[in-house]
Every structure is written in C-alpha cells, then in structure tokens.
Amino acid sequence: MAQTPRLILLFSGKRKSGKDFLAEEIQSRLGPDVCAILRLSGPLKEKYAKEHSLDFERLLDASNYKEKYRQDMICWGEERRRNDPGFFCRIVVEGVVQPIWVVSDTRRLSDVEWFRDVYGDLVKVVRVIATEETRKRRDWVFIAGIDDAESECGLDQGVAFDWILTNDGDQLSLEAQLECLLQFIQSTLQPNI
Numbered sequence: 001m002a003q004t005p006r007l008i009l010l011f012s013g014k015r016k017s018g019k020d021f022l023a024e025e026i027q028s029r030l031g032p033d034v035c036a037i038l039r040l041s042g043p044l045k046e047k048y049a050k051e052h053s054l055d056f057e058r059l060l061d062a063s064n065y066k067e068k069y070r071q072d073m074i075c076w077g078e079e080r081r082r083n084d085p086g087f088f089c090r091i092v093v094e095g096v097v098q099p100i101w102v103v104s105d106t107r108r109l110s111d112v113e114w115f116r117d118v119y120g121d122l123v124k125v126v127r128v129i130a131t132e133e134t135r136k137r138r139d140w141v142f143i144a145g146i147d148d149a150e151s152e153c154g155l156d157q158g159v160a161f162d163w164i165l166t167n168d169g170d171q172l173s174l175e176a177q178l179e180c181l182l183q184f185i186q187s188t189l190q191p192n193i
Contacts (some may be wrong), residue, residue: 029178
C-alpha cells in the first residue's frame with residue numbers, strides 16, 4: 001500500500017489540452033522526489049497489452065499504434081471499471097512514496113469518487129482547458145466514439161473543480177496560473193504547527 005500523501009491533484013481535460021505537459025511541468029519544478037506523476041492509463045494499457053499480446057511501450061506513446069487500439073482499449077477498460085470502479089486507481093497508487101501525487105489523466109467520476117473516498121480532503125480536482133482551435137494546432141482531430149465517449153466527457157459536468165488551468169498557448173497567463181497552484185502545493189508541504 002502507498003504511503004499517505006500530503007496532496008493529490010487529479011488532472012482532467014480533453015485530449016490535447018495539455019494535461020501531461022502541465023503535470024510534467026509541476027513535477028519538474030517540485031522534483032521527482034517530491035512529486036509523482038500517476039497515470040491511470042498506465043495499468044490499463046499494461047493489462048490490455050498483456051491480454052491482447054500487444055506492445056505495451058507503443059501503447060504509452062502518442063503514436064498511430066495506440067490510436068489503432070484506443071477505442072477497443074476504452075471498451076475493455078470500461079468493462080473492468082463496471083466490475084470494480086477502483087481497479088486501476090488501486091494499482092496506480094501502489095508503492096508511491098512521494099508526498100505530492102499528480103494523477104495526469106483522470107477521466108471519470110468514478111475515479112474522482114474513489115480518490116475522495118480513500119483520501120478525502122487531500123484530493124483536489126484540476127481541470128485543464130484549451131480551445132478546440134488550440135487543440136487542433138496540437139494535432140487533435142475529433143473522432144466519433146472517442147471524443148464523445150465517457151473517457152473524454154465523463155467529467156464535463158458533475159464535478160466542482162478546485163483549480164482550472166487555461167492552456168491556450170499564452171505563456172505569461174499559464175505561468176501565473178502555475179505559480180498560484182505551486183504556491184498552494186508548497187503550502188501543503190509545510191509542517192503543521
């Protein structure tokens with residue numbers, strides 16, 4: 001079982017909004033000994049690859065290989081979640097020792113609920129937003145059955161976000177938003193007096 005963290009940030013947002021980029025930016029500023037990036041899609045892809053005799057490493061990158069299997073992988077993952085909503089969440093936190101956890105790919109209300117049920121007030125939900133135009137510049141193309149599925153739309157409503165980060169390419173604005181979030185993170189690392 002993982003050590004109890006000081007803070008868990010659940011990042012959500014549409015494809016190509018920059019969730020991974022911002023998670024990595026936060027980790028680079030805090031350091032990997034303080035901040036762990038957890039990807040719920042990691043154990044999903046690993047188990048899917050094993051069951052379907054696929055290349056796990058290639059499912060992790062932003063390649064056409066992953067896109068070829070994305071829709072089936074989503075359906076497969078949904079079936080696992082229906083049977084056990086915390087299945088992937090439990091796997092991803094196993095053995096994590098850093099005090100700050102950034103879950104870079106929170107996609108479903110069941111993910112948020114599991115983390116809140118287990119870790120309570122340590123959980124903050126962060127929404128990363130970018131316009132369709134910005135996402136298109138990042139090579140996003142709408143794909144029916146993916147971009148309108150729960151894996152992309154599951155947190156469009158029903159969640160009160162603690163932080164909203166706008167990532168549309170305005171570096172000054174993004175830096176100001178990140179600085180506010182980093183100050184909050186740093187405050188959670190201070191010893192309780």
